[in-house]
Amino acid sequence: MQVGVVKGAAADNAFLKRVPMKARKPAYALVLALLAHSCVLENTCTVGEEASCPAGAFCYGGERPRKGSLGICTQANVSDEAPSSPELPLELNLEERGENEESEACAEANRVPVDIQRNQSAHITLGLPMGFENNGVALQRGNTRGLMGVAFDAARNQNVAFVAWQHLETLSDMAALTAFMQQHATTLSAQNLVYGPFTSWGVPSAQANALSVVFQMAGSMSPAERANDIAEKLLGPGSGSLPDTGTAGDIQHIRAEYVLGEQGEGVVVVAVALDNDSLTGSTGFFGLNDVAGGTALASYFDKTRLQCERLVATRKAVDFLFVVDDSASMASQHSRLAETVDAMVNALNNSHVDWRVALVTSSYHLVGSASNRGIVRGFTNNAQQIQAWLRPNSWCVAGRCSRGCARTETIDSVTRCVAGTEFPEWQGDAPTCTLAPTIANGGCWIGTQGVAQEGILGAARLALLDMHAPDASFRFQPGADIVVILLSDAPDQTSGLRASHTSQRENIQNFVDFFQGKTTNNVPGHTGELEPARAGVTIPVHAIYCPAGTGCGDDPVPDIRPARIEQIANETGGILSSIQAAVIPNTMAEIVSRSIGAAGIRIQKPPIGASLRVSMDNPMPEGSCHAANVPRSRQQGFDYDGMAQTLSFFGDCRPQPGQHISVTLSYRSWEASSHPPCENNPYFHFSAPGHCHGLFTCDFDTDICICPPACGGCPAGMRCDSNICACIP
Numbered sequence: 001m002q003v004g005v006v007k008g009a010a011a012d013n014a015f016l017k018r019v020p021m022k023a024r025k026p027a028y029a030l031v032l033a034l035l036a037h038s039c040v041l042e043n044t045c046t047v048g049e050e051a052s053c054p055a056g057a058f059c060y061g062g063e064r065p066r067k068g069s070l071g072i073c074t075q076a077n078v079s080d081e082a083p084s085s086p087e088l089p090l091e092l093n094l095e096e097r098g099e100n101e102e103s104e105a106c107a108e109a110n111r112v113p114v115d116i117q118r119n120q121s122a123h124i125t126l127g128l129p130m131g132f133e134n135n136g137v138a139l140q141r142g143n144t145r146g147l148m149g150v151a152f153d154a155a156r157n158q159n160v161a162f163v164a165w166q167h168l169e170t171l172s173d174m175a176a177l178t179a180f181m182q183q184h185a186t187t188l189s190a191q192n193l194v195y196g197p198f199t200s201w202g203v204p205s206a207q208a209n210a211l212s213v214v215f216q217m218a219g220s221m222s223p224a225e226r227a228n229d230i231a232e233k234l235l236g237p238g239s240g241s242l243p244d245t246g247t248a249g250d251i252q253h254i255r256a257e258y259v260l261g262e263q264g265e266g267v268v269v270v271a272v273a274l275d276n277d278s279l280t281g282s283t284g285f286f287g288l289n290d291v292a293g294g295t296a297l298a299s300y301f302d303k304t305r306l307q308c309e310r311l312v313a314t315r316k317a318v319d320f321l322f323v324v325d326d327s328a329s330m331a332s333q334h335s336r337l338a339e340t341v342d343a344m345v346n347a348l349n350n351s352h353v354d355w356r357v358a359l360v361t362s363s364y365h366l367v368g369s370a371s372n373r374g375i376v377r378g379f380t381n382n383a384q385q386i387q388a389w390l391r392p393n394s395w396c397v398a399g400r401c402s403r404g405c406a407r408t409e410t411i412d413s414v415t416r417c418v419a420g421t422e423f424p425e426w427q428g429d430a431p432t433c434t435l436a437p438t439i440a441n442g443g444c445w446i447g448t449q450g451v452a453q454e455g456i457l458g459a460a461r462l463a464l465l466d467m468h469a470p471d472a473s474f475r476f477q478p479g480a481d482i483v484v485i486l487l488s489d490a491p492d493q494t495s496g497l498r499a500s501h502t503s504q505r506e507n508i509q510n511f512v513d514f515f516q517g518k519t520t521n522n523v524p525g526h527t528g529e530l531e532p533a534r535a536g537v538t539i540p541v542h543a544i545y546c547p548a549g550t551g552c553g554d555d556p557v558p559d560i561r562p563a564r565i566e567q568i569a570n571e572t573g574g575i576l577s578s579i580q581a582a583v584i585p586n587t588m589a590e591i592v593s594r595s596i597g598a599a600g601i602r603i604q605k606p607p608i609g610a611s612l613r614v615s616m617d618n619p620m621p622e623g624s625c626h627a628a629n630v631p632r633s634r635q636q637g638f639d640y641d642g643m644a645q646t647l648s649f650f651g652d653c654r655p656q657p658g659q660h661i662s663v664t665l666s667y668r669s670w671e672a673s674s675h676p677p678c679e680n681n682p683y684f685h686f687s688a689p690g691h692c693h694g695l696f697t698c699d700f701d702t703d704i705c706i707c708p709p710a711c712g713g714c715p716a717g718m719r720c721d722s723n724i725c726a727c728i729p
Contacts, residue, residue: 105615105664106308110629114611114668116304118700122146122166123300124267127608127668129290132162145235146267150224150242159246160273161227162291165235170264174209174570177260181211184268187233190215190254192583194590196542196575198643200259200294201606201670208266210294212643213256214590222246223272226254230270249274255288259297269297294642295609301677303701304668307605313616313649313661316599317480318348318355319379321467323460324390325488326361326372326440326450331392333579334446335406337487337544338390338423340588345383347589350635351596352654356381358467358474359389362488363450364459367498371440371449376463376474388431388444391423396433396442403430404445453501456486457511457568458494460541468534482534483595484515486543489579492564508564512571515539540598542574542591544584597641600648605669609640616653616663623652673700681705695725 115128121144132149146165152158171177174197185193193215200210217226225248228240257269271291290296324334348355358378366373377389388394391404403426405417435443464482467474476482494511495501513519517537545565569576575594577587618627624636631637636651647665655661678684678691678698683705690697692705699706707725714720714727721728 105613105629106666110613111306111666112611112613114304114608116700117147117149118300119144119147119164120300122164122267124164124166125298125300125302126162126164126269126291126296127298127304127610127670128162128296129610145239148227148231148240148242150227150245152246158249158274159223160271160288161223161242161246162269162271163227163231163240164267164269164297165231166265166267168265171260171266172264174211174260176264177209177211177258177266178570181213181256181258184234185213185215188215188217188230190217192216192577192586194575194577194583194587196590196594197570197573198294200257200642201298209260211258212293213258214586215254215256217252217254218250219252220248220250221252222248223252223274226252226272227270230254230272234268247274253288255292257292257294257297267297289640289642290609293609295607295640298670299672299674301673301675301700303671303673304608305605305671305701306666307607307669308664308666309604311601311603311647311663311665313352313601313647313655313663314659315352315354315655315657317477318353318483318595318599319476319480320355320357320483320485320595321460321463322357322359322485322487323364323456323463324359324361324446324486325454325456325490326363326446326448327452327454327490328448328450329489330487331448333487333489333584334390334448335392335423336584337588338387340585341383341386341390343585344588344592345381345386347592347634348381348596350650350654352649353596353599354477354657356477357386358463359386359446360459360463361446361450362454362456362459365455365462365494365498366451366500371438372446375435375439375443376467377435377443377446379474382431384426384428385431388433389446391445393417394423394441394445396435396437396444399432399434400430401433401441401444451500452490453493454488454490455492455494455500456488456490457492457564458497458500458506460484460486461494461511461514462497464539481595481599482539483591483598484539484541484574485591486541486545486565487579488544488565489546491546505564508567511564511568515541515568515572538572540574540594541568541572542587542594543569543576544579544587545576546579547576594641594643596648597639597644597646600641600644600646601663602644602646603640603665603667606642606645607640607667607669609642611668612638612640612647612665613667614638614647614663614665616649617661619649619655619659619661620652625651625653627653678703678705695727 113130115130115132116125117128117132118125124146126147128149129151131151146163148161148163150159150161167180169180171180178195181195182193184190193213195211195213198210198212200208221229222245224242224245228242231239231241252272252274255271257267259267259269261267269292271288273288324330324337356379358376358380360376361372363372364374364376380386388401388404392406393408394401394404396402404423406421406423407418408415409418410416431444433442433444440447440449464484466472467476469475492505493500494506495504496506510519515538517535517539543565566576568574575587575591577583577590612632614630616627616630618625626637630649630653632639634650637653638647638649640647647663649655676684676686676691677700679686681692681698681704683692683694683696684698685691685693690705692698695707695711696705697708697712698704707722711720711722711725711727718727718729720726
């Protein structure tokens with residue numbers, strides 16, 4: 001079964017259809033006359049009291065009846081002339097209001113339907129892609145706690161599933177929410193955990209603190225089985241209710257959303273698929289982001305509103321600054337990060353982002369000229385050049401970087417690569433190395449000669465300041481988004497502007513204020529500043545680091561391991577994950593996806609991701625972009641980032657350099673509501689299943705009690721009388 005299906009227009013409103021269109025004005029006139037002359041006629045009645053009319057008649061009180069008001073008994077049948085129920089108005093936020101209202105995206109026939117599912121006990125609503133069937137409920141000890149569902153993704157020939165519930169724990173802040181999530185991850189034996197904070201449309205408030213979480217689970221299960229398994233492990237025996245359907249896989253890819261409410265309560269939404277592409281919705285109709293990515297969840301009372309906008313798509317500059325630990329334990333992590341570069345470059349090159357990468361090490365801020373101190377590698381958008389900085393034993397030979405290798409040997413005082421451990425050959429010309437011989441490997445591999453007191457945050461801060469200086473050799477692009485990515489197996493030990501120390505550490509609040517743009521020209525000991533336009537602008541700091549208790553490499557002081565790096569990432573909206581090798585590819589994919597989303601075009605209202613319909617002027621007429629109906633695809637189309645509330649474009653659908661492309665989109669957005677639905681309707685009955693008397697059910701978006709089609713289904717031998725919304729013989 002499907003629950004709460006909402007298409008381009010609301011379901012037929014039998015309440016308004018009971019009186020034919022032609023009879024409405026005379027009926028209104030009669031009611032007004034009765035009120036004016038205090039007359040009482042045989043066919044008058046009291047709205048909401050059907051006993052005041054003869055059998056089979058209906059008390060009509062106008063389009064906005066009030067319970068107890070005067071109405072007219074009518075036996076009018078449903079007429080073909082009657083209109084469907086009104087929706088909340090379609091808001092047109094076009095540059096020239098009234099123009100292009102019937103564009104491809106905004107035309108009523110082309111709006112994307114969504115499946116609205118509500119659960120009163122958990123006080124949640126989900127706006128999902130169409131196609132979910134076998135919807136059940138997550139149960140615990142017989143009490144309804146949330147929702148479950150499974151859908152078939154035809155594009156990938158596999159099932160996808162979800163489970164959503166309200167948790168009972170009271171959590172004080174984001175740190176408590178993070179610990180709560182990590183406890184769940186341990187219970188589930190989650191692998192390759194990647195997470196980060198964002199602001200979600202949530203429960204109970206429209207702006208709720210939340211965590212986005214991505215991980216994998218091992219074991220041969222279908223998505224439906226895994227959803228049941230998650231419910232059983234986290235909610236208790238008997239919780240999973242989905243039928244065992246669909247193909248099983250050895251690894252399930254999972255995205256979860258943990259939302260923190262105002263009073264410490266919250267909601268968890270988990271989506272499961274077998275295909276990793278489902279994490280981003282890169283092809284086909286279904287993306288896990290549409291369920292657990294900040295767009296599907298709302299409060300139980302919240303309504304939806306149709307929205308239409310016209311936007312202008314352009315390209316956006318983004319500069320990435322890698323800050324990499326160059327201490328003795330880091331060679332293998334350098335290599336693993338290098339392996340992710342091709343995927344990163346391919347994703348960025350296929351997006352609307354004009355990007356560059358620079359790299360400094362954890363030694364950057366230290367006094368002196370040895371090794372990597374004060375050295376910036378970059379900017380570049382050449383994948384092989386970035387890989388040369390990270391491939392162990394990539395040496396500078398005649399102005400070019402060698403391909404590097406995993407192991408070396410020294411024979412007759414000559415160090416060379418061990419045969420069979422070399423990294424792949426460079427394609428075309430080898431990367432260049434132009435730095436002085438005193439710099440680590442002449443500017444190729446950063447090496448592992450850095451100090452053991454890694455000051456990863458101090459290096460990032462000083463590099464950002466230096467790279468904004470007017471006379472800097474390496475400057476950020478004016479107006480570019482800046483993204484910082486930290487890679488370290490030790491805690492931050494910055495003790496000052498140009499120093500690190502194992503026991504004397506600079507106040508972490510200095511770094512919070514700096515990366516949040518609060519102290520761009522007030523860094524102790526430094527006279528430089530970030531450009532004025534960056535005042536108040538948060539620079540996201542993503543961290544691939546060594547969480548407490550994982551033994552990633554170094555053995556730092558326990559009390560400082562999680563606090564400093566985690567705090568900076570959390571305070572700046574960054575992504576966090578372990579430096580363990582298996583996690584790095586997933587982390588980099590998530591960072592790149594988040595960075596592309598942050599550089600997208602912001603939408604005016606928070607949409608339900610599954611409801612987006614986009615059309616645009618074709619940026620490449622000779623290309624493969626279906627501009628009249630842009631597909632949801634990270635190959636040739638668009639995607640939506642629920643955390644940034646932005647649209648991004650890919651492939652032939654992305655704007656070309658210098659282009660300004662007109663984009664029109666329609667979607668359903670959430671509208672906050674704190675009052676019970678239909679509370680002003682004469683048939684309101686909140687404790688009833690549909691919040692209305694009898695078989696009537698509440699249309700949340702219009703606050704009208706309506707009779708569902710066929711009275712919601714009548715027993716055998718009975719038929720629906722839509723005049724009174726009852727099943728009769």
